Amino acid sequence: MNKTVTINISGIIFHIEEDAYDKLGKYLLTIRGYFKNSEGCDEIMADIEARIAEMLQERVSQSKQVVLMADVDHVIAVMGEPEEFAGDNAQTETKTEDPKQETSFGPGRRRLFRDPDEGVIGGVCTGLGYYFGIDPVWIRAAFAIAFFIFGTGLLFYILLLIIIPKAQTTAEKLEMRGENINVNNIRRTVEEEFENLKRKMSGSGERWRNESRFGDAIGDFFRGVFRVFGKLFAGIMVVVGIAFLIGLFTSMFSISNVSSEAFDYVVRSIFPDYMFGWAIAAAALFFGIPCVMMIYKGMQILLKLKYRNNIINFSALGLWLAGLVLSIWVITSAVSEFAEGGEVSNTIPLTGAKQDTMIVKVNIDPEMLVHDAGRYGNSRWQYNERGWHLWKVGEDSIKLGYPGLHIEEAEGDSFELLVVKSSEGPDRKTAFENARRIHYKVVQKDSLIVLNSCFELAKGDKYRGQQVDIYLRVPKNKVIFLHKSTRDILDGVPNVSNTWDGYMADRRWIMTARGLACVDCSGLDLSDVPEDDDYHHDLPKELAEPEKSGKKDSAKK
């Protein structure tokens, strides 16, 4: 009893014994190997297969339905061993003749297939193992490890499962197992690619025949260069695609997870509650699909998988367009959350406001003093129109940083303090409500005003561009002392000497008819800038640098 397989040669169906089939498959592969450099290789193979079909058909009948080993032997005897005809042919036909080629010839080049027999899940690892000549155990181990890196292993595996075809016929399995990768085989693969490309580009073999060898060589050279660049490009595509995908996954993971990162809070709170899931989906589709396709296409080029899968292409395009539409919707509705502005202002009564000098100080949140890398713990520096501001998402409140301090001339003869809270929202009413919910504390005792370095939102409040502006109104001929801690909240305070906000702190200013004038600023130069390291992050580079070098110089002295 023998197992048979059903095969199709030139459109005719045969039942063939398995061992006979293997032999026939190897025979055809060998012939193809010999003709691979000839023009019209596919055509020759088709003709030969047609003839084989004809011969085999003569040898099967109602009573003998199965093709046996003897029949295959007969066919091979009639057709001749490839060495007898094809080898000579290759010598006369091949333009770039290479005697070594013949000796290095094996059963056929290796191709990437999934192994349905030996595989554990889909045979991807086994197939890769054959392809790279490694024990599949190592590849499985690599996938298993990669699985724990945000599931990239799983993603990659599914991707490979889709793009790598399964080895279905014995011929494909033979191709899959191939030979060991050695220098000769690599060279041969490259040559094969040249030939394939040449055939494709020339359309018919005829034109190539007439062209000079020199032209061929130049053409081959450039095609080779393009091919190498193509592979390189494909490799970069895959790597970049994977990197982006991992980045996308981790950032989406951290944003959607309830983390206390200030940035994540802002991203999360920009959208109305019900939209957050859609926003994530939109981002995943809009950025993820191109990444996946980059990996997919890159792998196709790298692994020379020739079949096209239009279903994948079109569904990717469809998903991406869906992502685009979703993104537009999500973004417009997020923007509409900031459509209207609203503000609440209240005057803080100043007791003893008749005093001559008022001292302004800022109670700086301890975490605001940490300025390195713009990020500390669960806080983050964010940029808005007033410069770098601190965000801190705390246990029960959200701290937003730096209110703006404005100094104006008072109409009467007493100090006045006005706090304006503003916010945005989808409509005026909500914007107003958002502004009302801002919590900001000002403490005044005698001649001392203590401002807070940040204003607070209740937990669960969303970021809607909340701001706090403090207007300190100074009567004429009265003096204010701006403590150095006010440096970061001074907001473009006009003054007579046109001094930059940063230098206004730690000085006394008197309100004159022309505006604020400095009382103790005589001889102000760079060295007078308060040397408080905590503030250096805000100094413009060109100011911060010379100061530092100056410091060093003085240290040397």
Next chain:
Amino acid sequence: MNIENNKAQMRKGVLEFCILSILSEGDAYPTEIIERMKSARLVVVEGTLYPLLTRLKNMGLLTYRWEESTSGPPRKYYRLTELGQQFLKELESTWDELVASVGQVTKKKKTEQ
């Protein structure tokens, strides 16, 4: 040096000429051509023929058409093109000259011997 190889090389040179001659008598499909050549003991293995036919076709000397077969896959019927006929004529005259001169040379040798 392999004598069999030399013989094969010699035969090979005239194979194309023979194929064109056979086709000049009428269209034929590969198996017919093979039968003819086999009976003339020109071809030992059939595989030789297919690359030759493809090459002649690519050179524009032959064209083919498909014809359904009752007993197997459709057959490729080859036919000489006009270029092929010209080519054949030239080959024929060359062949005649060659036979004459080779005959002359080898005859001389034989008589000398």
